[in-house]
Amino acid sequence: MRDDDIIVLKEPELTPAERLYLPQILDGLKTTLRHMFDLQRRHAVVHQYPEQTREDTGELRTANYHGVHRLNKDPDGRVACVACFMCSTACPAHCIHIEAGESPWPDREKYPVQFDIDELRCIYCGLCEEACPVDAIELTPLYELVSCTREELILDKEKLLQIYEETKGIKPRRNPPVTDYGLTGTQGLDVAEPNMKRKV
Amino acid sequence: MPTLLIAILTLGAVGLFLAMPGGRADTRRVGWVVLAAAGAVLLALLLRLVPGADPRGLFAGFALVAVFAALRVITHGKPVYSALYFILLIFAVTGLLVLLEATFLSMALVIIYAGAILVTYVFVIMLAQQSRPAPYDVKSREPVWGCLAGFLLLILLARQIELFLVPAQRTPLPAPIAEAPGTIEAVGVPLLTEYVVAIQIIGLLLLAALVGAIAIARRRPTTRAESEGDE
């Protein structure tokens, strides 16, 4: 670094009024008073939440909102997760608990027998979504997560799959099968098309 | 009459000695019993002898609270509690002063003692707070001499009280002056006319004390440049 790169900033000299401090206080009061009686701005800024949601105003970004998790299903309706433990490893809050079992399907080795997410420990950082190699776990735009007990907020596999069913309307599964597993059953080639392209 | 007063005071002094911090717990308890006995006799005496019907109960109540608080100031082991009992004492004395219609003096007492001096005390005590109580809080240093000196002082005072209490010489309390005696005018005008020299001297003394305190407390941090110049 050269010497002339350093910019020496000097504090601005205070005027006598500023030194007396009182005029500045009046200035500040003027600002707060202006905001106090600015009804228009207040209406524009504030959402009256339960009656007026961000979905209504179209301000909710459903594509990347970090809300409750879901477990995606593949086009066959099976759980897309392959129990690779990437998400629970990536999770900084250690809120994902997976028990893997041998897959009954020929196209993958493992599948989650149990898949629990403690939504109370989760910090909604989205790292699980980033880590997932098959895009099975995703964060949905659902943010109204309430319950009467703590136990209810430890979501299990069934609940997470159900959330997928509920939310696939507003947020379709981003990019169906990224797996290299072969196609099975009714799955059409067109679904697998993007991945074929990506492999090349 | 004097013998009775002296007996009460002796009882009080012995009780106080026993109740001083540092002794065994049961000894201190005995001390409190003795003190309570002395207090009860004194209260009976006061109620019987103090003239005037109406404020007598109030007077006795305030006096009792004052004496109890004063005892706790010196017998309590924790300095913060001592300071708080001091405040209680001041309030009791304020009550007594209000009974005497010395309202200005009473308010001045509260403002100066409770409002300023004791806040400073509590401040200092909190600053100097140790993890465990200091030895001088746990054990009183000179209980014998302290109690004896206080006892002698009270005897001297009692001689005055005794004159006042002897029924033959008991004079009715002076009738309240029409102009309330304790108002700020009644206190302020003599202070600035009759006692003006004394006030000035006191002011001078306080100023000297203030300057002295600043002179002692002020140790100016020398800047490095200055100290280099010295060397």
Add this chain to the structure above:
Amino acid sequence: MTDPTIKRIETVLRKPAVIFGAGAAILLLVTALLALAFPLYKPLLSSQFSFSMIVLAVMLVLILSATALCILFERKIAGFTQDRYGPNRVGFWGLLQPVADGLKFLLKEDIIPRHVDKPLFLLAPALALAASLLGFAIIPWAGQVRWPWMPPDAPPLSTQVANLNVGFLYLLAVGSLSVYGVVLAGYASNNKYAFYGGMRAAAQMISYELPLGLGLLVVLLVSGTLQLDQIVQQQAATGVWNIFLHPIAFFLVLVSALAEANRAPFDLPEAEQELVGGYHTEYSAMKFAMFFLGEYAHMITSSALIVALFFGGWHFWGLPGPENVTWWAMLIKLAVYLTKVALFIALFMLVRWTLPRFRFDQLMRVAWQSLVPIGVALLAATAALTYLGWQRNVWASLAANLLLLAVLLRSAARSKRPVTARQEDLPEIDVRPTT
């Protein structure tokens, strides 16, 4: 997910007609009861002592509910200044929020930590609230009143709990006591943050008592009496409020009152960002609420004091003056007084949401290097005016104030001292080993 009955109750309570209707109904009921019971308490109204007791009871109820309402208004004003709505869920415009707050405080677990000094821990919130409420005794709420059934030559009653001849000296005395609640809470909590809060409170109170006293002394010199009702009477008789005579003294008292009430920008004892919660870190439930109520009660006392001393109390031009002692005039005066107090409380709150908090050394410097010298200078000037007999002359007083302001401005402009000292502005300290 929500209980439909609860939801229905909520929507019903949020209708303005319901809230105002209920309020009007309660008011009507109380008025009817009072009218029915009138023969019972009519003799009580005629003697000064029992009338003072009635004033005490009424004002106590009024002020305790006002402190609860103050919390709502504080949050409302906080919301408004930040372009929000503030609480508006419980009842119309959030008017039932104080009830909800109170219920919540009552139902919360009352925790007494194991390491605290228990007697003092319990004593502190009670002291904080009691000391704040004591000051109401001498506020002259509505001047004097003579009931229609009293003989016309009877001395009018004063709507004051106690007309002490030491007047606002009493206010100074009880005002200085309010620090004990804070200091004891800090000490008893046995927690370093609470402790720092208590220490700061003690130092702050001692420092700001001086400018407060100096400002009050100026009023004393002007009015020649300590009794608040007489001070108000004087202002009402001449129509010249003391603020017109001594704006600087008003400023001194206002700043000191803010500091004494531990309000922003002087809320260092409870500075959330530095001290968790300050002196009430360890408190919960109703004991915490008592600190809150104490703070707001102190704010109302300070406002009432300032209004009486500088803003003519119940006086307003064109409204009934001191010679009108009918009961309806009393009600109007009371309304005027309460309006002024409410305006001051609003100012206090606005200041809180406008100004950043002082640093501790700045706080001390403001008190000792700015306010106290100003106060002494102003006191000397007023003493000179009083000697000349011009103490109630508006032009003379204003001239003295302006002169003082000019001197201040000049000295401030000429001084090269940094306004906020920084570490690098301080001289390097050479710590030598003491030998």
